Amino acid sequence: MSATWRKWVLVGVVGLVGCRTTGTAVRDAETPRHQVQFEPVTVTGDLELASLNDEELFAGGTSAFAANDFAKAARYFGRLADFFPDSQHRRAALYNAGLAHERLEQWEDANLRFSELADAEKGTGDALDAAFRLAETHYHLERFADAAKVLSTIAARDDLPVGKRLEAQVQQGVCELESGQSEKAETTLRKALGTYEGLSDKDEVEDYFPAQAHFFIGEIYRLHYETVKLDPAKGSDALANDLNYKAELLLSAQGHYLRSIRVGNGHWATAAGSQIGTMYENLYEHLVNSPAPAELDAEEAQVYREELRKKVRVLLTKSINIYERTLEAAERIGSQNAFVDKTRKSLEKMKALLLADTDSTPDASEPAQTDPHS
Numbered sequence: 001m002s003a004t005w006r007k008w009v010l011v012g013v014v015g016l017v018g019c020r021t022t023g024t025a026v027r028d029a030e031t032p033r034h035q036v037q038f039e040p041v042t043v044t045g046d047l048e049l050a051s052l053n054d055e056e057l058f059a060g061g062t063s064a065f066a067a068n069d070f071a072k073a074a075r076y077f078g079r080l081a082d083f084f085p086d087s088q089h090r091r092a093a094l095y096n097a098g099l100a101h102e103r104l105e106q107w108e109d110a111n112l113r114f115s116e117l118a119d120a121e122k123g124t125g126d127a128l129d130a131a132f133r134l135a136e137t138h139y140h141l142e143r144f145a146d147a148a149k150v151l152s153t154i155a156a157r158d159d160l161p162v163g164k165r166l167e168a169q170v171q172q173g174v175c176e177l178e179s180g181q182s183e184k185a186e187t188t189l190r191k192a193l194g195t196y197e198g199l200s201d202k203d204e205v206e207d208y209f210p211a212q213a214h215f216f217i218g219e220i221y222r223l224h225y226e227t228v229k230l231d232p233a234k235g236s237d238a239l240a241n242d243l244n245y246k247a248e249l250l251l252s253a254q255g256h257y258l259r260s261i262r263v264g265n266g267h268w269a270t271a272a273g274s275q276i277g278t279m280y281e282n283l284y285e286h287l288v289n290s291p292a293p294a295e296l297d298a299e300e301a302q303v304y305r306e307e308l309r310k311k312v313r314v315l316l317t318k319s320i321n322i323y324e325r326t327l328e329a330a331e332r333i334g335s336q337n338a339f340v341d342k343t344r345k346s347l348e349k350m351k352a353l354l355l356a357d358t359d360s361t362p363d364a365s366e367p368a369q370t371d372p373h374s
Contacts (some may be wrong), residue, residue: 049079054087061093065100074100074109081113091117095126098133111137120153128154128164135171144179148172163205166192170209174216182220189213211260211268218256218272222279225249230286236293246286250279266330273326274339277346280319284353287312316354323347 049057061076077097081090098113111134120131131150138147154160154168173188196202196210228246232239257272287308292301323343330340 046075046079049075052079054080054084054089057084058087058089058093061096061100065096068103070100070103073097074104074106078113081116091126095130098130098137102133102137105140107137107140111141118150120150121157128160132168132171135168135175139171139175139178142178144175148175148179151175161204162195162199163209166195166205167209169195170213170216173213177216177220182223186217186220189217193217207263207265208267211263211265211272214256214260214263215268215272215275218253218260218275221249221253221256222275225253225279226282230290232291232293235295239293246283250283253279261329266334270326270330270343271339273322273329274343274346277319277322277326277343277350280315280322281346281350284312284315284319287315313354316350320347320350320354323350 049060052060057076057080061073061080064070064072064076074097077093077100080087080093081097084090087093094113094117098110098117101107101110101113114130114134114137117127118130118134119127120134123131131154135147135150138144138150151168151172155165155172157165169188169192173185173192176188177185190213193210193213196205196213199205225246228242228249230239230242230246234242254276257276260272261269263269290308292304296304323346326343327340327347330343
């Protein structure tokens, strides 16, 4: 998740709840005994909180969370969840502890908290929300298959509103793409968009998710685009074919990015505009750094470079145009994120390159210089 983008969002008291149990079993006298030894584990209590009851812990955790003191909130909620199993606040404490760890980007700790509460198959309320957040922690821990499994379970539930199912399906597609299953991801994302397009009332779904689906289909084509290498050593015909194919993939990616922009969600519109500009910038870099095919003689190589120069100026101009429009849109909606910063820097870079290219172009009004020795 991106990324950037990506865009998802978790010490702890691992082992205090439901993880370590001891007991005895009746054994046959003839069965040989085996002794298993583990590394010693030291569990340290939080002495500062030891005297507080569950009501005090919940109040303290709530106040700390409201004050953005997420480390303190995690301690209070975690203490309640671990030491007061019968408290009426325990479920809320588990969820809030997970949220606090999220804010601290302590993904493993958040995963632990949400996993105890989550129910992707039948849960509602906090249990359903915890399932979404559990998938998100899997994502940050790069357990993409685990995340996709949780999300696909939610997406398949007929008892949930379409908005929740579509949200789960889009995020599932993102996880599948992150795990390297681009074809499966595209199928999942297109299925989600098919559901969205079939809605008579599209307000049933937040615009964030269809915009995200279009964006990530664009990402799939962008990744395909990046695998196509322009190698002059393969000869001019092969180079031309590769360049045409690369350009087709760029246009396919651009088409999906533009659809993302048209959905109207500020975050993904900015991200999509930035990616379009980046692709034109990338193609520019490929072209200017690519030598002429070796099979061309000096005169043909000169013609090749002149034609290439024209294409390069077009790419520079297009990327500048797209970057400027992206920034204008971001300013209109008040969007400020990593894509906006990236776009602003890229715009300045492209303007400088276009200016340098213009300055280096001979003035057509001046007579061409001739070689006196020719």
